Amino acid sequence: PKHWVLVLGDQLTLDNPALQLGAPADVGVLMIESADESRVVWSHKSRTVLFLSAMRHFAGKLREAGYTVIYNTLTDTAQRSLCEMVFDLCLQHSIRRIDLMEPGEWRLEQGLVDMARQRAVEIRFHDDPHFICSRADFARWAAGYKQLRMEYFYREMRRRTGILMAGAEPEGGQWNFDADNRSAYPKTGPGSIPEPAGFEPDELTLAVMADVERHLPDNPGTFARFGWAVTREQALKALDVFIDHRLRQFGPYQDAMWTDTPFGWHSLLSAAINLHLLNPLEVIQRAEAAYKTGRADLPGVEGFIRQILGWREFMRGVYWMDMPKMRQDNALKADVPLPDWFWTGQTHMACLRDAIGQTLEHAYAHHIQRLMVIGNFALLAGLVPQQVEDWFLAVYVDAVEWVELPNVAGMALFANGGRFTSKPYVASGAYIKRMSNYCGGCRYDPAVKTGDKACPFTTLYWGFLDKHEALLAANPRTGLMAKNIGKLSQAQRIELRGQVARTFEKLQSL
Numbered sequence: 173p174k175h176w177v178l179v180l181g182d183q184l185t186l187d188n189p190a191l192q193l194g195a196p197a198d199v200g201v202l203m204i205e206s207a208d209e210s211r212v213v214w215s216h217k218s219r220t221v222l223f224l225s226a227m228r229h230f231a232g233k234l235r236e237a238g239y240t241v242i243y244n245t246l247t248d249t250a251q252r253s254l255c256e257m258v259f260d261l262c263l264q265h266s267i268r269r270i271d272l273m274e275p276g277e278w279r280l281e282q283g284l285v286d287m288a289r290q291r292a293v294e295i296r297f298h299d300d301p302h303f304i305c306s307r308a309d310f311a312r313w314a315a316g317y318k319q320l321r322m323e324y325f326y327r328e329m330r331r332r333t334g335i336l337m338a339g340a341e342p343e344g345g346q347w348n349f350d351a352d353n354r355s356a357y358p359k360t361g362p363g364s365i366p367e368p369a370g371f372e373p374d375e376l377t378l379a380v381m382a383d384v385e386r387h388l389p390d391n392p393g394t395f396a397r398f399g400w401a402v403t404r405e406q407a408l409k410a411l412d413v414f415i416d417h418r419l420r421q422f423g424p425y426q427d428a429m430w431t432d433t434p435f436g437w438h439s440l441l442s443a444a445i446n447l448h449l450l451n452p453l454e455v456i457q458r459a460e461a462a463y464k465t466g467r468a469d470l471p472g473v474e475g476f477i478r479q480i481l482g483w484r485e486f487m488r489g490v491y492w493m494d495m496p497k498m499r500q501d502n503a504l505k506a507d508v509p510l511p512d513w514f515w516t517g518q519t520h521m522a523c524l525r526d527a528i529g530q531t532l533e534h535a536y537a538h539h540i541q542r543l544m545v546i547g548n549f550a551l552l553a554g555l556v557p558q559q560v561e562d563w564f565l566a567v568y569v570d571a572v573e574w575v576e577l578p579n580v581a582g583m584a585l586f587a588n589g590g591r592f593t594s595k596p597y598v599a600s601g602a603y604i605k606r607m608s609n610y611c612g613g614c615r616y617d618p619a620v621k622t623g624d625k626a627c628p629f630t631t632l633y634w635g636f637l638d639k640h641e642a643l644l645a646a647n648p649r650t651g652l653m654a655k656n657i658g659k660l661s662q663a664q665r666i667e668l669r670g671q672v673a674r675t676f677e678k679l680q681s682l
């Protein structure tokens with residue numbers, strides 16, 4: 173081949189500009205499964221199965237299209253790093269230059285650039301067309317602001333793309349329908365929710381499962397319920413099912429939680445989008461078309477589009493601006509080690525038991541479970557950000573660092589001191605009670621902050637206000653929280669501090 177292209181595990185699209193450098197017969201492709209990548213963090217088995225199965229399917233597609241593919245499986249690469257493998261292949265095949273689409277991950281980009289220099293191989297990066305805003309465009313937009321706020325970025329993106337616009341104005345006269353999108357399920361429960369698409373593992377996926385059991389037997393989680401889309405065709409089917417059956421109630425119930433309802437009305441498309449099986453713009457356009465043809469309401473559709481055109485693009489932009497600092501930040505000096513039950517789900521706290529339990533079973537939890545249950549607990553308990561980040565990167569089927577890290581460090585943990593959030597997102601048990609049925613089946617009481625029945629969220633929430641009172645008082649957005657803690661008498665504060673200390677003592681067995 174005249175050209176050699178490296179295709180990374182989350183770049184599974186024929187739209188890759190590096191693949192267009194010549195006719196398929198003139199382009200060779202390198203693809204590498206690295207067990208090391210599943211050990212950088214202790215990756216959930218379903219996450220590894222998804223990545224590797226999708227890669228093997230895509231390699232087949234490339235061969236069908238006429239590309240020469242050199243593909244190294246886990247077996248070939250057992251103990252070597254991805255970067256070492258790439259440049260060993262270059263040596264073996266006398267490759268002097270490789271082209272690739274820009275990686276999603278900072279560490280990998282640095283590693284490739286460093287090793288290319290050492291091994292005297294030229295490396296060329298190409299823009300990733302699966303992002304609507306390029307890294308350079310984001311940096312230009314950000315340069316105009318003292319504080320980065322997703323809302324302003326999102327409006328700019330709406331204007332730029334014309335999505336949900338009526339001329340120069342937002343469709344329906346407002347940019348944001350969040351207020352309509354925050355319902356809990358009815359007291360009687362979520363009712364019957366149409367099933368999301370699921371796909372039986374085919375022979376290739378079964379072979380990957382066997383490899384994962386052989387090479388990574390001790391990794392966490394299970395693939396017993398694995399039904400994720402591993403090809404573009406399946407991902408398109410999953411998109412159809414979501415648009416046709418689930419989008420209509422996505423909006424109102426996007427924040428709602430209920431026992432044994434792991435997926436709610438959510439799309440379950442994040443992994444397919446992150447792996448490049450779906451283009452985010454096509455997903456957005458399908459949702460917009462559902463609104464325009466009267467099949468879904470504006471508030472829900474706006475809410476859905478905001479997540480992808482707004483949050484997803486914004487997170488990626490901030491990640492590339494703030495790395496590697498984002499990975500090191502610990503603004504609140506949090507220093508409590510991650511409790512072991514994060515890896516088993518065995519805790520008496522019903523909300524965390526459900527959210528972590530489904531995470532280990534499906535490698536999935538929806539946004540509010542991640543943010544307001546698991547992330548909220550990590551923030552309130554002052555867990556070490558880097559340990560929490562590693563956990564989030566390990567356990568979700570959609571976990572890739574460029575989107576995981578800003579969500580965990582920035583949104584959930586306030587580890588970057590509010591670079592793009594106006595305040596720490598902390599909540600007591602009362603929030604979880606309002607948005608779910610978890611508290612009904614729990615040994616703790618969300619309304620109680622001290623005593624045997626005290627809900628750890630509520631105790632730690634008040635403990636957080638107590639510990640960070642000065643910080644909260646200095647921020648107009650959190651002034652009210654500081655006022656609330658200020659109302660406690662000295663005796664109440666002493667009682668609270670005693671309860672907080674006891675909660676930390678039994679953190680492993682809460």
Ligand code: FAD
Nearest residue numbers: 438439440441442479483484538539542543570571576579
């Ligand atoms: P839906 O609720 O159906 O939303 C639609 C789409 O919007 C998603 O598929 C996703 O592409 C996008 N989206 C929604 N929220 C966000 C967000 N906050 N940031 C970026 N994109 C968003 N998402 C990941 O893709 N990978 C991660 O590793 C990841 N880690 C997270 C960690 C924490 C602590 C939090 C709070 C959020 C995280 N998210 C992550 C964002 C979000 O929770 C998931 O994208 C979403 O839950 C995936 O499920 P879904 O496809 O059913 O999403």
Ligand code: SF4
Nearest residue numbers: 521523601611614627
């Ligand atoms: Fe979670 Fe507290 Fe409710 Fe129990 S009482 S489910 S710990 S919020």
